[in-house]
Amino acid sequence: MTLILRALASGALAIGLLSTAPVTLDRAHGATGGATESRQTQQRTARQATLRKVGDAVRIAARQKGDPYAAGAEGPNAFDCSGLTYYSYRKAGFKHLPRTSSAQARFVDRVKRRNMRRGDLIFFYDGGGVYHVGVYAGRANGHRQVLHSGSSGTRVRTDRVWTDQWFAGTLRHR
Numbered sequence: 001m002t003l004i005l006r007a008l009a010s011g012a013l014a015i016g017l018l019s020t021a022p023v024t025l026d027r028a029h030g031a032t033g034g035a036t037e038s039r040q041t042q043q044r045t046a047r048q049a050t051l052r053k054v055g056d057a058v059r060i061a062a063r064q065k066g067d068p069y070a071a072g073a074e075g076p077n078a079f080d081c082s083g084l085t086y087y088s089y090r091k092a093g094f095k096h097l098p099r100t101s102s103a104q105a106r107f108v109d110r111v112k113r114r115n116m117r118r119g120d121l122i123f124f125y126d127g128g129g130v131y132h133v134g135v136y137a138g139r140a141n142g143h144r145q146v147l148h149s150g151s152s153g154t155r156v157r158t159d160r161v162w163t164d165q166w167f168a169g170t171l172r173h174r
Contacts, residue, residue, distance in 0.1 A: 050171070050172060050173075050174060051172060053089075053092045053093040053094060053171075054092070054117075054119035054171060054172055055119060056091075056092035056093070057088045057089045057091070057092035057094065057119060057135070057171075058088075058118060058119045058135060058137075058147075060087070060088040060091050060092055061084060061085070061088035061135050061147050061156075062147060064076075064079060064084060064087075064088070064149075064156045065147075065155070065156050065157055065158070066155050066156060066157075067079055067149070067155060067156045068154075068155050068156075069149045069150060069151055069152055069153070069154050069155065069156075071152065074086050074087050074099070075087035079149040079156060080149055081101055081132050081133050081134060081148055081149050081150070082099060082100050082101040082104060082133050083099075083149065084134075084135075084148065084149045084156060085097070085101075085104060085121060085133050085134070085135060086098075086099050086104075088135070089171065094171055094174065097171070101123065101130050101131070101132060101133040102129055102130045104121065104123070104133055104169070105123045105130045105133070105167075105169060107169075108121055108169025108170055108171060109169060109170050109171075109172075109173050109174075110167060110168065110169050110170075111168045111169065111170045112168070113168055115168075116136055116144075116168045116170075117136070117170070117172065118136060118137060118138045119135065119136065119170075119171075119172075120135075120136045120168050120169065120170045120171075120172070121133055121134070121135060121136065121168065121169045121170070121171075122134050122135070122136050122144075122146050122161065122166050122167075122168055123166060123167050123168075123169060124163065124165060124166045125165055125166065125167070126165060132148070132150075133148070134146035134147055134148030134149075135147040135148065136168065137158050140160070143160045143161065144160070144161040145158050145159065145160060145161070146158065146159055146160075146161050
């Protein structure tokens with residue numbers, strides 16, 4: 001009789017009529033794993049959207065090449081340095097970027113020079129603090145390039161970085 005009960009119990013386990021703790025744990029683990037995958041997918045999608053916005057900002061800034069410098073101007077036909085970054089990045093979807101170069105320097109996440117990517121911002125400074133900002137445009141002939149609105153009498157253009165007194169900031173993590 002005991003042998004028959006063991007056989008019946010074993011058969012019931014095999015077809016799932018009796019439940020055991022490991023089955024319950026497997027189901028719980030599967031549900032959690034799915035939520036983690038979904039969260040990771042959402043984070044990846046958000047990162048991709050941010051990178052697209054950075055790319056859009058670079059394209060918008062590049063379309064301003066040739067526009068004249070004007071103190072305090074923020075576009076669309078004339079710019080000062082921070083006006084160019086403000087206009088380009090806000091138009092690309094970075095709605096909270098502040099207006100001035102010093103406020104932008106406080107707003108961005110700093111990155112090491114070796115980790116810079118096209119579209120990051122370059123902040124130039126001296127003893128009085130940040131005095132200029134431009135868009136990192138990559139390298140040409142081994143030199144870093146900045147897309148910027150330089151000073152009175154100039155136009156928006158790309159130049160070789162002219163000093164070592166600068167630091168990089170990014171909006172890639174926002």
